Amino acid sequence: MPTIHLDNLIKRYGEVEVLHGIELEIADNEFTVLVGPSGCGKSTTLRMIAGLESVSDGEIWVGGEPVSHLEPKERDLAMVFQDYALYPHMNVAQNISFALRLQRRPKPEIDKKVREVAEVVGLTEFLHRKPGALSGGQRQRVAMARALAKDSGIFLFDEPLSNLDAKLRGQMRAELALMSQRVQKNMIYVTHDQIEAMTLADRIVVMHGGYIQQQGTPEALFKRPVNKFVAGFLGSPPMNFLNGEIEDRDGRAFVVGNGFALALEGEIAAAAKAHSRRSITLGVRPSDLRHDADASPDVALSLDVMVSEYVGAQSVLLCKCGDEKVMVELNSENRIALGQTLSFAVNPRGVHLFDRETEAAIH
Amino acid sequence: MVDMALSSAAERAAKRRKAQRLNRLTPYMFMAPAAVIMAIALLYPLAYMIWGSFRAWDPSQTIGEAEFVGLKNYVTLWDDPNFRESLSVTLRFAFFVVTFELVIGVGLALLLDRNIRGMSMLRTLFILPMMIAPVVVGLMWRYMYHPTVGTFNRTLEGLGLPTVDWLGQHALMSVIIADIWQWTPFIFILSLAALQSLPRSALEAAKIDGATTWQQIWYIKLPLMMPVLIVTGLLRLIDAFKVLEVILVMTEGGPGLSTEILALRISRTATEFRELGVAAAMSNYLLLLLLALTLGMFAFTRWQEVRAAKVRISAEEDT
Known part of the structure; x- marks a missing residue:
């Protein structure tokens, strides 16, 4: 052909x-x-x-x-x-x-x-x-x-x-x-x-x-x-985006935004440090968030759970982080009470950073 | 007390029945004015004509005085070579005008079904002939066909070609040309509307399937336009059988009987020959012919509706 x-x-x-x-x-x-x-x-x-x-x-x-x-x-x-x-x-x-x-x-x-x-x-x-x-x-x-x-x-x-x-x-x-x-x-x-x-x-x-x-x-x-x-278009439910700044704390790169401060690991930390602009958008897929009450605050997001959408084996939680909406996909077996503020660990390999001005990914 | 209750219940029931009857009558009451006008303007003259067609009736007599002759008028017409000639002229006229109008009208529509600058202007120009009064059309063409000062012969002369005896030797052809000129636009606009409502993507699919322009017309466009074309053709056919003014103005049926279509023959029989009964019989023959065509058209549209409904039902059964 x-x-x-x-x-x-x-x-x-x-x-x-x-x-x-x-x-x-x-x-x-x-x-x-x-x-x-x-x-x-x-x-x-x-x-x-x-x-x-x-x-x-x-x-x-x-x-x-x-x-x-x-x-x-x-x-x-x-x-x-x-x-x-x-x-x-x-x-x-x-x-x-x-x-x-x-x-x-x-x-x-x-x-x-x-x-x-x-x-x-x-x-x-x-x-x-x-x-x-x-x-x-x-x-x-x-x-x-x-x-x-x-x-x-x-x-x-x-x-x-x-x-x-x-x-x-x-x-x-x-x-x-x-x-x-x-x-x-x-x-x-x-x-x-x-x-x-x-x-x-x-x-x-x-x-x-x-x-x-x-x-x-x-x-x-x-x-x-x-x-x-591309990040927001592919994937369902779509990727969550949170605005933040890259900060250097004791040699470690952090993304700091309204209501969260997330430490970066590995390659993405190096890329973030090397990037010229500080204003970025953090992207995390709903499937890369996992409920973990004991997670340390620098690897987790603390979210107010507002709505739970039951779709069978999976449920989608609609939460709030600061003023931004965040969706979390999790197994329906894990019962989550609405109205609580809970800690969700972020999969370190699921962290995406985008330059806020050009919207290009920072790898 | 009980009696009173009973009687009032009976009264209520009676009232209800009356209201219901009134309700049922409402549609007929709305239709009544139109029915009255139809009866006076259409059914009465029609009945009068049918009644008159059985009589040897002279315009100087009232219909009551005329002698009843049964079917004589209908039968003798068939022995009258003039009537048969007139019928044949009418049939030839109708056949040729409808055939050529369909071919030219559809052809033009196929050519002009595209978006280029000035197309709406061109379309308007094309439908102008249809808007001109038939008498004017007749006069116009009579002057154009004039043997010495007419546009056609002067043009032919100017080109050094022999002139044509338009309204003499070739009278039928000449009136056919005039009718085609006037009524092709009718088929043109309806075909164009049909073409523009065809599914675009089916035509694109045909292009991808490898159909040339001609094959697209032959295998896709024409079959899909066919229902519209059949109804349009029948409408034109019905009209062609009734044509009068243009021919009356152009040739008055002459020379000889060469362009004497039925409508003209009927009017001459009534006025010149003073045979109202025969004219009425002829009118009835024409009426029967038109009735057959109209019923044919209704049957065709009805058949299409039934077929479409059947197809819809079987599609729903499967899902």
Whole structure:
């Protein structure tokens, strides 16, 4: 399958520039997820790869060839749309086989292919139905089957699951993950849902405001976000942020803020000492806080517990530290009384620091 | 005491029944004025016409004095070569105008379904002919078709080409052209509206599936527009059978019977030939034809609704 290279890709609508030099290299058989809040340019990027939007500047390279001047049909790709984009006047089989029929493939071959992909997505019984007579999930499968039948090297997904209800979305997500393992293709997937991104991606590309913020494996992005935006965007419940100052006390680096003074350990302490500016934001994920009544105050946050949200095995505590809200994720077995002030130990490896001005991570 | 209670209960029940009856009558009361107007302006003349069509009726007689002849008017019409010629002219006229208007109207809509500067201006220009009164259209085209001073022949002469005897030799073609000019915009605006309501993403999917512009039109756009096109075509067909003014002004049905469409034949039979009974019978034939077309159109829209409902139901059963 071809590699894709986005070379300084720029998109302008009139005077307004919405994509500012996107630089991205997608390797063979990789599942790449473009993720970001709405309006970040992820869909525009995908539609430019598909050829549905013109390229204002820069170039798209597929397998070493520039393609930005080519029509969609000359680009060897298949796409699944958010609203499925089925042809309402054709039945499921005709929808799936449309691209093959346009290529004037022999009929037995088309029939065989239709049966094959219908089997893969579980639509065999519905081949003669029109899309109007299918449920949302089934329509989604038809869209998937239509893309599969084309046998192209590149698969594009534009928020394919966002029109489904929560339960079906989870189920389809799992099926998608299975499918992506079976069919070895370059897949580019656009979503605003960070859970979809984390679960499906080989590589996540986080976008914001028309820029790529960070790209890498889900684990790398989760553990070492390069800035406050990425840190806050990935992970659910989201990372807690507390403003503070770096202080040197007896040779040890501390983050001191309203209601806490946290000692820094290891690499991050050295990085904090070396950093030129003192005003920073401390980031701690809710899962990196652990209730420990005996913790020493310089490795713990003292929090007022306000609300407890029970979500099954896990509970999320909504607490207050000074004036800031802090969320804590903990096992529901640990009963916590509301209204108390408790001490929560901070996992030393889960401490993130961001420059308050540039929002860049301090590693 | 008990008696009084009973009687008042009975009274209340009676009152309630009366109120209910009034309630049930309300919709009919609202409809009554419209029904009265319909009866006076539509049903009465219609019944009069049907009644008259069974009589040998001269305008100097009252309908009561006219002799009852049964179905004679209807039967003799079929032996009348003039009526048959007129019917054939009407059918040819309707067939050609609707066919060409559909092809040109849909074609224009496909061409102009895009966002370029000045497009709204262009669209407005295209629908102007439809807004002109038919009599004016007839006069305009009569002058343009004039054999010596008309725009067309002078242009042909200027180019050194032989002139055309528009309203003589080619009278039917000429009135067909005028009608196409006036009514293509009707199909154009409705097709354009249909095109713009097509699902964008389905067209994008077709592009990615490898459809050329023609294949997109042939396999996606036209099939999806078809319900609108069928209803539009039927509406135009109904109108084409009733056309009168433009032809009356341009040719008065001539030369000979070459452009004498049914509406014109009916009016001439009534006024020139003074055969009101025959004219009424002819009107009824035309009415039957239009009725069949209208019912066809209703049947088509009804069939579509039923089909859509069926599809919805089976989709719900699965979920």
